[in-house]
Amino acid sequence: MPIVRPLDPSASPLDFYGSELRRLREDAGLSQDQLGSCIFCTGSLVGQIETTKRIPTRDFSERADAALGTGGFFSRLLGLVLRSRLPTWFQPYAELEARAAYISTYQCQLVHGLLQTEAYARALICMNHPERVEEQVAARMERQRILDRGTPPALWVVLSEAVLLQEIGGPEVMRDQLGRLAAFARDPWVKIQVLPFAVGQHAGLLGSFNLLRFDEDPDLYYSESYDQGHMTANPQLIRERSVGYARLQACALAPEESAQMIVRVMEERYGQEPDLDQRPVA
Template structure:
């Protein structure tokens, strides 16, 4: 089971929610498995929620109120948890990413992190003037280990054409990156589409975002700003973002047409 001893309730609304679940559970002498059986979920999910590694659903919050007789406290807290802005949260995001069953992502400016070659990642991080460059490159490459797992998530990537045309000064880096994209052409767990300039203004003109579907716990939307990350686990907001993503997929080139465009850009280098 996940370790609860390191949880800091002041870190975020999600952490506070988890700490309250743990506090009431322990007060009633229930194990995580006991609580999970009453909430019709696994004990592991209870542990993940208690350690802020999964988002609770509204049904989970309502169930806690009934079991602990907390007069709607968890239900009132849940909307704050579901509309969650967390600065400097990317380390935690990678744990969610590694547990997702499917990932849908739209990338407006840069190559999706799970698809970056090491040299492309290094160049991008160097241009961002990040400290500990090699450590950050290594961490990004380590993220990609999930693609090699037997239970790898299903991933659907929509890349704006700008991503493919914004090239490092060294053409060799971009050449290797485009070849890497083409290597996924027939991968059963990966679909790559390109949103061409000819499609006009994209339905997500405000930037990139990811949709993560979890095996247990609430699905959520993840996006980044300057020095911060924004997460939305409210089902209405997830539904709206999913619809926006479907519009992006519909406007994009087919996977085969996208591979053809990538191949043509490769020939230009």
């Protein structure tokens, strides 16, 4: 007779997900193999998710909800599970980012996480966290779901020209990433400006940063280093960084010109024009 490992649902969101999956499966009178057959996966995968050895996906969660008649319980819980897999120091920012009404960001080296393709994110995460690639990629893609809300946050992004030229993950990955950026040109909630090298010295030379605005709470400033994030609502710093950001916007190309530059870089370096009729799905 197999040994059933006891679960502590209070240990983490992932443990709670696993314990509830086991409880509801058993209440439905299904074995792991039977539930797996219902949701088109193996019983082994069901068992690994129940014992927190594997991270559930959105597809798995939606199928489990349908099979067990849980009314979307696992799909709703998944966001909390994946957010808990983000680096501990980043989680407070991610929670606030999800609540923000307006996000403005300057990025000097990399595409902002909310706009990354899965392959681009995977290439970045592989460099520093090869042992946690799948869960952190899934968590990053989950963050992007805030852009698919009925009323998403307004997102304004200023990218250094270096972001377009720094090849991440190889030519195919970078071509798709540039195509994704170009496709946002038609998104009414996302505006992208490119800050060209020709500008010279500018207000973002100290590095990347984000500003979050909320409907009711104070504005927040966020920046990060290799292993920690710095977040503050200090009014003086917010004022200084807001003015600095306005200067970056003034120096950068207009959104329409920026989209043209992104397409031009894509064509010149990778020889393919993007399809702008469809915004890529995160």
